[in-house]
Ligand SMILES: Cc1cc2nc3c(=O)[nH]c(=O)nc-3n(C[C@H](O)[C@H](O)[C@H](O)COP(=O)(O)OP(=O)(O)OC[C@H]3O[C@@H](n4cnc5c(N)ncnc54)[C@H](O)[C@@H]3O)c2cc1C
């Protein structure tokens with residue numbers, strides 16, 4: 054088959070099994086758009102801003118496990134995509150971004166809409182390619198998908214100069230079934246000796262904890278993790294990125310750990326003697342003060358990326374490999390082993406953990422006349438029966454969503470953890486809804502974040518992707534306000550927005566339903582009403598208590614056992630529990 | 632400690648900037664970097680001299696290995712190896728100093744590869760420390776230019792960096 058470069062790109066995507074391209078046209082990609090026009094296997098979603106394209110593709114990827122695909126033009130189209138590429142990179146999300154480039158002969162001449170996309174994205178992609186030869190185009194695209202989806206996943210940019218897609222130049226096309234690269238061979242199974250050592254250590258642990266992260270979700274290993282935890286009977290905590298990797302309603306789950314994690318999770322980490330870290334990367338939001346991180350623990354770390362291991366925290370037993378096969382290898386040894394975890398030790402460990410649980414760190418004032426954001430999330434959980442896909446933006450609302458919506462299944466909690474990108478939530482929700490049109494998709498957001506990609510409301514209408522926007526409107530950049538309250542004696546420098554649009558009218562202007570809720574008793578009925586409108590995007594503008602803070606909190610530079618908790622009567626004064 | 636990291640990398644445009652970019656983005660120290668093609672035109676070999684604690688060197692090698700274009704690398708400091716650097720020094724000469732420079736160059740096994748009425752160019756190879764010693768031995772005021780390639784290295788015996 055002979056195809057021109059533009060057709061090769063589209064045909065390659067088809068052969069790769071791509072369902073959706075999220076994109077925005079422009080000069081350098083006109084040939085590609087013409088090729089898109091002439092087929093309907095790969096559907097193109099026209100966003101309203103290239104950042105929206107990257108987040109939508111990212112949301113699609115997080116929910117499905119399949120790589121998200123983005124198409125943007127050169128210059129401003131490419132630079133607009135960078136925030137979304139970096140967002141995916143930080144959370145190890147597989148994406149392939151095809152960017153148009155000026156024609157090869159004029160590269161480097163400051164041509165119209167030229168930017169060095171390969172140079173700009175180098176620090177925030179897993180890899181990137183500049184295509185120089187149309188005969189290598191299909192193979193390059195195959196490599197891009199291969200690199201994006203294997204090992205530690207991540208975004209890959211393919212920069213395609215306009216002459217490469219010239220419709221007049223046809224070359225033989227064959228999409229490779231497989232590619233191999235001598236320079237890229239990610240590990241799959243773990244080293245047997247290391248695994249044996251790890252199992253021996255686990256079976257002698259007295260105060261163990263499983264610390265599991267996003268790698269379990271990326272590696273499709275929730276089932277294996279659950280079996281592993283149940284067999285050992287150990288407490289388990291998840292990172293923000295790991296939520297849903299282990300069922301949150303299971304009794305062995307002690308909640309999220311880290312800066313806004315539960316008291317029990319952080320105390321258990323601090324007092325543990327053995328930690329097994331599974332697909333988690335010891336982020337600074339998790340470890341707190343490094344010198345005082347888990348002082349008595351011996352650490353086992355499973356990660357497919359050797360560079361994640363012993364990066365910030367030195368570990369005793371590193372295991373390089375994918376979570377799923379490594380957990381299977383471990384389970385085999387555990388089953389064969391005559392040794393069993395000490396029942397007595399575990400019983401007293403659980404007793405201790407239950408005492409920490411009794412502190413009830415997630416309690417808040419349920420009698421307030423104002424709408425408490427935590428209450429909204431709890432109601433959202435009930436109305437959606439815990440089964441919705443929940444995307445979020447970045448800020449206090451993100452933490453409340455993570456804390457008060459217990460996720461039992463992987464890939465249902467979709468948020469930007471590593472880069473913390475405001476504006477992520479709405480386009481990501483659209484990507485998720487397109488992937489799962491029959492599932493409920495809620496975007497938990499706030500007045501600041503939602504305005505960063507609000508234009509995508511228009512995309513949601515055009516492509517019939519009805520999502521429910523839960524706007525926890527506190528009139529503040531709440532997370533910033535909270536830090537200013539805690540560390541800058543309440544000098545609220547530029548964290549208050551004097552003018553906020555009428556979101557109800559705005560939603561209506563975009564062709565959607567808008568609702569404003571300002572009384573606690575209206576929250577539940579409004580949510581029910583909104584979710585009953587299956588085919589409409591509903592914007593719920595919920596006016597919440599503006600002064601509410603996220604608790605518990607490990608303030609920066611503090612250790613896990615030095616958390617600030619909310620006082621029991623629900624007022625917002627802090628109490629030090631050390 | 633000082634480490635010499637040898638890297639086999641795909642001979643693709645941009646490969647050098649990936650390595651250099653990694654060092655600047657992650658704040659690693661880089662003392663010198665040399666690159667050239669190998670007997671296999673699809674591969675380049677880079678030699679990179681860096682300093683850092685064991686933990687930092689471990690991260691550096693992991694991060695380098697993580698670059699998709701990097702095929703293989705070794706830390707030469709881990710085993711017995713030979714280190715060589717090429718240097719050319721242009722020195723201002725007078726009737727009186729020529730003899731002394733010639734004999735000094737001979738002691739360091741240097742060669743005089745260019746002569747004008749007022750200058751010599753001395754070529755010298757060796758471990759970087761030897762080149763440092765030569766520079767220290769000649770009168771600093773007479774040095775016009777120094778150009779050094781940065782060290783390259785190879786391990787002894789069967790061990791080594793090849794596919
Ligand atoms: C406002 C805000 C507050 C935050 N507060 C918290 C907090 O309180 N607690 C918290 O936990 N986080 C918090 N975060 C998120 C934090 O910044 C990090 O994003 C998060 O902790 C990282 O999660 P992770 O360790 O699971 O790693 P991820 O970023 O999910 O990385 C996954 C790891 O698994 C590895 N991996 C990938 N695939 C596989 C595989 N198949 N097999 C094996 N390994 C694999 C990767 O190499 C990587 O090391 C917050 C973020 C924001 C924006």
Ligand SMILES: Cc1ncc(C[n+]2csc(CCOP(=O)(O)OP(=O)(O)O)c2C)c(N)n1
Pocket residue numbers: 446447448449450451472473474475476498499500501502503525527529530531532533
């Ligand atoms: C693009 C971007 N800019 C700035 C920040 C820094 N930041 C983190 S949280 C936050 C406030 C978010 O406000 P809002 O969306 O209203 O959420 P709230 O905290 O009120 O729930 C800001 C400005 C960010 N994370 N992303």
Ligand SMILES: [Mg+2]
Pocket residue numbers: 448499500501525526527528529530531
């Ligand atoms: Mg807000």
